[in-house]
Amino acid sequence: MLENIYTELIAEHSQSRDNRRCLEHATISERGHNPSCGDEITLELEVADGTIKDAAFSGAGCAISQASTDMMIELMRGKTVDEARRLAELFIKMIQGEVTDDAELDELDEAAALKNISTMPARVKCATLAWHTLDTAVEKLGGDVRA
Amino acid sequence: MDKNFLNDFPILRSKMNGHTLAYLDNSATTQKPESVVRSICGYYGGCNANPHRGVYELSVKATKVYEEARRKVADFLNATPREIIFTKNATESLNLIAYSYGLTNLRGDDEILITIAEHHSNLVPWQRVAQATGAKLNYIYLSADGNLSAADITAKLTPRTKILAVTQISNVLGLVNDVKTLATQAHEVGAVIVVDGSQSVPHIPVDVRDLDADFLAFSGHKMLSPMGIGVLYGKRKLLEEMPPFLSGGDMIEYVEEQTTTYAELPQKFEAGTQNVGGAAGLSAAIDYLRGVGFDTIERIEHDLTTFAVDELKRLPYVELYGCDAANKIGIVSFNVKDVHPHDVATILDAEGVAIRAGHHCAQPLIKYLGQTATCRASFYFYNTRRDVERLIEAIQKVRGVMHLA
Numbered sequence: 001m002l003e004n005i006y007t008e009l010i011a012e013h014s015q016s017r018d019n020r021r022c023l024e025h026a027t028i029s030e031r032g033h034n035p036s037c038g039d040e041i042t043l044e045l046e047v048a049d050g051t052i053k054d055a056a057f058s059g060a061g062c063a064i065s066q067a068s069t070d071m072m073i074e075l076m077r078g079k080t081v082d083e084a085r086r087l088a089e090l091f092i093k094m095i096q097g098e099v100t101d102d103a104e105l106d107e108l109d110e111a112a113a114l115k116n117i118s119t120m121p122a123r124v125k126c127a128t129l130a131w132h133t134l135d136t137a138v139e140k141l142g143g144d145v146r147a
Numbered sequence: 148m149d150k151n152f153l154n155d156f157p158i159l160r161s162k163m164n165g166h167t168l169a170y171l172d173n174s175a176t177t178q179k180p181e182s183v184v185r186s187i188c189g190y191y192g193g194c195n196a197n198p199h200r201g202v203y204e205l206s207v208k209a210t211k212v213y214e215e216a217r218r219k220v221a222d223f224l225n226a227t228p229r230e231i232i233f234t235k236n237a238t239e240s241l242n243l244i245a246y247s248y249g250l251t252n253l254r255g256d257d258e259i260l261i262t263i264a265e266h267h268s269n270l271v272p273w274q275r276v277a278q279a280t281g282a283k284l285n286y287i288y289l290s291a292d293g294n295l296s297a298a299d300i301t302a303k304l305t306p307r308t309k310i311l312a313v314t315q316i317s318n319v320l321g322l323v324n325d326v327k328t329l330a331t332q333a334h335e336v337g338a339v340i341v342v343d344g345s346q347s348v349p350h351i352p353v354d355v356r357d358l359d360a361d362f363l364a365f366s367g368h369k370m371l372s373p374m375g376i377g378v379l380y381g382k383r384k385l386l387e388e389m390p391p392f393l394s395g396g397d398m399i400e401y402v403e404e405q406t407t408t409y410a411e412l413p414q415k416f417e418a419g420t421q422n423v424g425g426a427a428g429l430s431a432a433i434d435y436l437r438g439v440g441f442d443t444i445e446r447i448e449h450d451l452t453t454f455a456v457d458e459l460k461r462l463p464y465v466e467l468y469g470c471d472a473a474n475k476i477g478i479v480s481f482n483v484k485d486v487h488p489h490d491v492a493t494i495l496d497a498e499g500v501a502i503r504a505g506h507h508c509a510q511p512l513i514k515y516l517g518q519t520a521t522c523r524a525s526f527y528f529y530n531t532r533r534d535v536e537r538l539i540e541a542i543q544k545v546r547g548v549m550h551l552a
Contacts (some may be wrong), residue, residue: 061487
């Protein structure tokens with residue numbers, strides 16, 4: 001069971017420094033945390049013309065929350081805000097076990113590797129933290145950036 | 148050779164992820180022996196009625212169960228029954244003191260002194276009292292070995308201090324504070340001492356008269372009892388002078404349209420129908436603990452703690468917190484290098500080893516230790532050396548699973 005969770009891919013993403021930085025031109029910075037366990041991230045997005053031009057994060061937490069954040073950022077870069085929200089919803093549905101079809105999950109790219117978290121109720125919040133934070137951030141941006 | 152306690156705790160034989168459970172989260176809550184479970188069933192099966200209210204025999208029976216539990220708790224702590232208030236847990240007990248004593252007695256230039264090692268339940272209520280009254284909230288910090296800084300105590304416990312609130316045993320570090328000396332020091336400056344006994348009452352003999360504690364709070368569920376029953380001990384004079392906390396049924400003497408006179412202690416602080424089944428369980432738990440004996444409990448827990456600390460010190464990638472002091476009991480906090488505690492706990496869980504990971508409801512302490520979270524293994528007398536060995540074996544797998552080895 002553990003081998004399906006703590007894969008090399010997850011280990012790589014949790015240790016990667018590539019997306020751990022501050023954006024020079026961040027449109028919004030959103031903090032997300034799980035008060036019960038202490039996972040904490042700050043997600044930064046640079047949005048222009050309704051598209052996520054760049055994204056980065058800082059924070060501390062378990063391998064699952066950090067890897068999930070890293071994978072999400074790589075997936076979201078270049079996506080439109082509407083597309084990002086749709087993908088975040090798809091990811092959360094995958095973790096909640098509502099979407100299980102691999103073909104459907106294909107567009108989550110590497111983040112689909114976190115599918116097995118759906119069998120670990122105690123870790124669901126770790127996996128979804130970044131995606132909920134993204135959703136909150138783009139909701140706060142509202143229609144402004146799409147104009 | 149100690150009795151095989153496992154026979155009394157069938158849950159400890161259950162399988163988790165294909166392994167027999169090694170339950171090492173006793174600081175969070177303990178398991179319940181069959182005698183406690185039977186006493187709860189016995190109450191609801193044969194004695195259930197609303198106590199203090201009915202004149203009929205069954206209600207008298209329920210009252211007897213409830214008041215006998217109170218007498219037993221009083222005897223257990225060397226207090227008198229009217230000084231024992233039943234609550235739902237230590238959190239409620241501490242809130243009762245904060246709201247009823249703190250809000251009534253504190254003014255703007257007063258100070259509240261607590262330690263950086265407090266559980267949120269003995270910290271957040273005092274923040275709220277400070278915010279409401281304008282009093283200042285001060286902290287005693289720690290010396291290098293994790294014990295309270297003696298210099299801080301001397302410097303910060305002053306005639307302005309009206310309340311000293313301190314845990315008897317830290318729920319993160321397992322270090323035992325010298326509450327008896329702290330009580331003397333508090334009384335010398337005219338402060339009252341509030342003792343959080345959540346981690347002490349289940350593990351060491353606690354005599355409130357000997358400690359000269361003004362208030363002491365603990366939860367039943369951390370000492371073999373069901374959840375939802377807790378205790379507040381308070382010196383009679385203090386409790387008598389305090390206004391009620393919650394108000395309603397059963398805590399009154401006379402109710403007029405605009406005014407009410409309140410019942411005597413302890414009913415003054417027990418509004419509404421109480422958790423009589425829980426009190427029955429707590430009573431049975433005290434019987435069980437007395438049967439085992441605190442000498443035995445302390446000996447077993449000391450052995451397990453020493454064994455665990457010695458074994459963990461052999462692992463170069465494990466960092467320990469508060470493990471160099473002698474006054475330590477039952478709780479070991481640690482981190483595995485480069486691995487977040489939640490991942491450690493998940494990997495241990497796959498081996499059937501249950502530990503706690505996170506901030507342990509003590510965020511200011513974890514921050515003070517320079518961490519964001521820790522792993523915590525906590526023992527009770529029913530744990531065995533085999534449980535500790537399994538903990539160590541599982542920890543040895545952690546870095547490999549995380550692709551770090």
